[in-house]
Amino acid sequence: MKNKNKRYIKTDKAAWFFLLPAAIIYLSVIVIPVFYSFFxxxxxxxxxxDKEFVGIQNYTNLFTQDKTFHTAIVNNLIWIVLTIFVTMTISLAFAVILNKQFKGRTFFRGFFYFPCVIAPIAVAIIWRWIFNPNVGFINQFFQAIGVDYSQQWISDPKVSLYAVFVAALWQAIGQPMILFLAGLQAISPDVLEAATIDGANGVKKFFFITVPLLKDTFVIVIATLIVAAMKVYDVVQGLTGGGPNDSTQMLSTYMYSQVFQYNNVGYGTAVACIMVLLMMVVIVPYVSFTAKED
Structure with missing residues (x-):
């Protein structure tokens, strides 16, 4: 027994030594920078x-005096809602279609996933040309079909946020589509066949069989989409830079402008800390509630 206990102790020590490099990297890259940012x-x-200590004044000013910050929060919330209902729905629809047996489905899987691997700033450049009011594809398409319609897509504060979201959507559907596709392929055909024998049609099988069996996949997809929506930056910065008139301002773009354009490092870092807090408030309870064992 003593020899067995000694062997367990040696094994535990070895495990800790193997974990040490990862722990050092995690502390130095994530934990310490987070606490230093809050500082x-x-x-x-x-x-x-020199630094001037102001306590929580930066946070107080953000919530009580900064209208741009309020706009950024609202825009981020709108972006999250659009991401969950639009991006996830389209990704799931593509996954369901591409999970069926038909000729060329492998090609279409790669075709719809391809925008996901393009650099976001390149996506912004591509869609800036598409949204161009004079030579852009969208306005030119309307003219070609005889529709007298022209829109300043990213210059009109009323539609600019949704135009930028469309550009981001084109790139964003690939990753959740692959996750949903993996979840669909993990569902046993026997379960669906049994539902068919019991008289369930395609719609009932989807909502009462497929969707419940994709529970774990939905947890991963929604969590990753919310995090991505909270920290969206590249496409917005590349297309509008937060304009016009702060109509597409996000927390990430506002943080960037405060830190790197106006040299308000403490103020911009406070925005970053609020971003992290909001993501924790949304993600941690959601994952804890939905992923717990029944």
Whole structure:
């Protein structure tokens, strides 16, 4: 027994030594920077000179005086809602279609996933040309079919946010589509066949069999989509830079402008800390509730 206990102790020590490199990287890359960022957010600092301690004043100003910050939060919430209902729905629809047996489905899987591997800033450049009011594809298409319609897609504050979302949607559907496709292929055909024998049609099989069996996949997809929606930056910055008139301002773009354009490092870092807090408030309860064992 003593020899067995000694062997267990040696094994535990070896396990800790194997975990040590990963723990060091995790602490140095994630944990320490997070706490240091919160520390910086308590100061008024331009990134070069001396820091002036202001406590929670940066946070107070954000919530009580900063209208741009309020706009950014609302835009992020709109983006999250659109992402969950539009991006997830389209991705699931494509996955269901591409899960069927038909000639060329492998090609179409790669075709619809391809935009996902393009750099977001390249996506922004592509869609800037598509949205161009003079030579852009959309307005030219309307003219070609005889429809007298022309729109300043990314210059009109009323539609710019939704236009940017369409550009992001083109790239965003690939990853959740692959996740849903993997979840669909993990469903046993015997279960669906049994439902068919019991008289269930395609719609009933989808909502009462397929969707419940995709529960774990939905947890992963919704969590990743919400995080991506909270920190969306590249496409917005590349297309509008948060304009016009802050109509497409996001927390990430506002944080960037405060830190790197106006040198308000403490203020911008406070925005970053709020972003992290909001993501934790949304994601942690959601994953804990939906992923728990029945």
């Amino acid at each position: 910086i957010s308590l100061f008024k600092w331009n990134g070069i000179g």
